[in-house]
Amino acid sequence: MNSIVLAMGNGKAMFGDEKVSDSELLTFVDPHGANINAFDLSVLRGDGIFEATTVWKGYPVSLENHLRRLANSAAMMDMPTPNMDALTRGVEQVIEQYDDPEPGPLLRIIVSRGLDEGTGVGKAAQRVPTVFMFLDAKGTLHETDPISMASMTRGYPSDITSRAPWLLNGAKTLSYAFNCAVHRECDRRGVGDAVLYTEDGYTMECPNSSIVARYGDMFVTPDPSIGILHGTSQRELFAWAQQEGKKITYRKLPIEELRDADRLYMAHGGWVIPVNELDERSYDYDAAEIEAMNDAIHTGRTHDDALNIAPSMAA
Amino acid sequence: MNSIVLAMGNGKAMFGDEKVSDSELLTFVDPHGANINAFDLSVLRGDGIFEATTVWKGYPVSLENHLRRLANSAAMMDMPTPNMDALTRGVEQVIEQYDDPEPGPLLRIIVSRGLDEGTGVGKAAQRVPTVFMFLDAKGTLHETDPISMASMTRGYPSDITSRAPWLLNGAKTLSYAFNCAVHRECDRRGVGDAVLYTEDGYTMECPNSSIVARYGDMFVTPDPSIGILHGTSQRELFAWAQQEGKKITYRKLPIEELRDADRLYMAHGGWVIPVNELDERSYDYDAAEIEAMNDAIHTGRTHDDALNIAPSMAA
Numbered sequence: 315m316n317s318i319v320l321a322m323g324n325g326k327a328m329f330g331d332e333k334v335s336d337s338e339l340l341t342f343v344d345p346h347g348a349n350i351n352a353f354d355l356s357v358l359r360g361d362g363i364f365e366a367t368t369v370w371k372g373y374p375v376s377l378e379n380h381l382r383r384l385a386n387s388a389a390m391m392d393m394p395t396p397n398m399d400a401l402t403r404g405v406e407q408v409i410e411q412y413d414d415p416e417p418g419p420l421l422r423i424i425v426s427r428g429l430d431e432g433t434g435v436g437k438a439a440q441r442v443p444t445v446f447m448f449l450d451a452k453g454t455l456h457e458t459d460p461i462s463m464a465s466m467t468r469g470y471p472s473d474i475t476s477r478a479p480w481l482l483n484g485a486k487t488l489s490y491a492f493n494c495a496v497h498r499e500c501d502r503r504g505v506g507d508a509v510l511y512t513e514d515g516y517t518m519e520c521p522n523s524s525i526v527a528r529y530g531d532m533f534v535t536p537d538p539s540i541g542i543l544h545g546t547s548q549r550e551l552f553a554w555a556q557q558e559g560k561k562i563t564y565r566k567l568p569i570e571e572l573r574d575a576d577r578l579y580m581a582h583g584g585w586v587i588p589v590n591e592l593d594e595r596s597y598d599y600d601a602a603e604i605e606a607m608n609d610a611i612h613t614g615r616t617h618d619d620a621l622n623i624a625p626s627m628a629a
Numbered sequence: 630m631n632s633i634v635l636a637m638g639n640g641k642a643m644f645g646d647e648k649v650s651d652s653e654l655l656t657f658v659d660p661h662g663a664n665i666n667a668f669d670l671s672v673l674r675g676d677g678i679f680e681a682t683t684v685w686k687g688y689p690v691s692l693e694n695h696l697r698r699l700a701n702s703a704a705m706m707d708m709p710t711p712n713m714d715a716l717t718r719g720v721e722q723v724i725e726q727y728d729d730p731e732p733g734p735l736l737r738i739i740v741s742r743g744l745d746e747g748t749g750v751g752k753a754a755q756r757v758p759t760v761f762m763f764l765d766a767k768g769t770l771h772e773t774d775p776i777s778m779a780s781m782t783r784g785y786p787s788d789i790t791s792r793a794p795w796l797l798n799g800a801k802t803l804s805y806a807f808n809c810a811v812h813r814e815c816d817r818r819g820v821g822d823a824v825l826y827t828e829d830g831y832t833m834e835c836p837n838s839s840i841v842a843r844y845g846d847m848f849v850t851p852d853p854s855i856g857i858l859h860g861t862s863q864r865e866l867f868a869w870a871q872q873e874g875k876k877i878t879y880r881k882l883p884i885e886e887l888r889d890a891d892r893l894y895m896a897h898g899g900w901v902i903p904v905n906e907l908d909e910r911s912y913d914y915d916a917a918e919i920e921a922m923n924d925a926i927h928t929g930r931t932h933d934d935a936l937n938i939a940p941s942m943a944a
Contacts, residue, residue: 357672358805422673452750474828488675494670
């Protein structure tokens with residue numbers, strides 16, 4: 315049974331214009347083997363980008379928005395432009411190989427700049443991005459159990475992103491040591507996750523998810539221009555809210571105001587998860603509502619609307 | 630000829646107490662092959678640490694200080710403690726395999742937390758750090774040509790490190806996407822490297838090196854408590870300065886004061902390199918002095934003294 319499908323992508327086709335047949339797009343490899351060169355920039359420098367989502371019963375949730383965000387990350391990282399068609403075909407091929415009964419395996423697409431040209435191996439090689447993708451039913455999968463959170467500083471002021479683009483705030487890079495460290499800090503504090511804020515007190519995001527606050531019928535999330543990712547699952551949630559006649563808005567959201575929300579939602583990887591505690595304050599949640607949100611997302615009901623959700627159109 | 634030597638280390642011996650014979654310490658592998666699993670935390674998260682130095686005519690420059698700093702990074706990252714003896718023996722074995730005529734190949738030691746236990750492959754595997762090291766004569770090697778610099782903000786205030794240890798400031802992690810981005814920004818600006826400063830205007834470090842300012846006979850470098858690495862080559866340079874009857878000090882150094890230095894030095898990987906320009910201001914340098922510094926470092930003259938250089942003893 316193929317419970318973990320790992321495929322190495324054709325970098326010239328997926329990050330370039332080279333047209334290849336379906337059979338030349340991916341090479342399926344043994345997930346337990348060694349498939350990456352030690353001089354790859356993913357290994358040596360975390361110098362690459364990625365996206366992750368759930369494939370629910372064969373449907374890759376928010377795939378277009380994930381690929382658009384991958385393209386945005388690539389641009390911020392001065393990497394070549396992803397070929398949307400080739401990447402989409404690659405994802406389809408990976409899904410076709412999967413045959414585990416688990417309905418919601420995790421898909422991840424990883425791209426590095428290629429081999430490090432500062433090393434002898436990289437200097438002698440062609441400059442081609444390293445691309446691979448996997449579908450995994452055996453790792454940590456999403457649950458909708460309510461999660462507790464603590465807020466922590468990200469260390470940056472809220473205006474840093476436009477002043478210092480070299481910080482790569484808003485790019486989804488492979489340099490996740492900080493994100494992993496925040497999760498270890500959460501373990502130490504006995505909470506499930508963290509919400510980060512700027513030094514001047516504005517809400518940002520969680521280490522690998524978006525945060526959405528609800529005040530009555532208004533759903534609010536921080537504007538991505540503060541230097542955070544534009545959430546893919548958050549956009550699906552906003553699409554659901556609009557379909558249900560609620561209001562949505564992107565804005566600067568003081569962390570004190572986040573704490574005053576009626577409800578809090580964490581969104582990532584194709585899932586909305588209720589937050590039941592932030593900084594030792596408790597929040598209500600409605601399990602039926604959470605199920606309705608996730609059903610709408612997983613069945614594709616919110617898909618088309620989510621493609622058009624953006625800060626400028628929200629009101 | 631072995632111009633690039635790559636060896637996979639025994640993680641249980643190098644980051645643990647398992648005693649192994651010399652023949653079980655390392656496995657030499659083809660540098661051009663695939664040796665890393667795609668689910669390794671180095672690949673997926675940049676979740677690991679490293680050190681790099683020059684091996685000059687068989688002598689690994691500042692090796693003890695590099696291994697001590699690796700241990701410090703490991704502690705900051707909640708990773709197991711490195712076994713200094715096993716790592717030192719590993720380095721010696723790698724050096725023995727090298728036979729290129731180049732006298733100064735680069736040595737790098739890379740350690741990740743191991744396979745990602747959030748993935749199916751990692752969940753099924755043992756929790757052992759992934760360790761590898763290489764000696765490379767064919768990549769970019771150090772030169773002592775004078776280098777131009779621009780200063781750029783790091784985005785953090787100077788007091789962030791004690792308040793937010795989850796930012797990992799001062800740990801040498803594999804998450805170097807930011808450092809790579811700064812170097813691309815340098816390319817855009819037409820300068821050789823960058824010196825980073827805090828939001829409140831204090832000098833930090835360069836993306837992969839230390840900065841040292843000279844005022845008359847006084848050599849100054851920022852105190853590492855500001856959230857930077859404690860430079861290994863900078864300590865060799867400080868040892869040289871003391872041997873030559875000069876003064877050394879670690880302190881908070883405003884970026885304006887850095888610009889007012891008589892001379893500026895960049896130090897990394899076992900080399901001191903003169904800075905001839907910072908923010909379009911020119912600096913003198915003495916090629917003979919630079920050569921004397923590097924000779925002292927490479928012949929081991931400064932080695933023992935450098936082991937005792939630290940902020941608390943400087944005056």
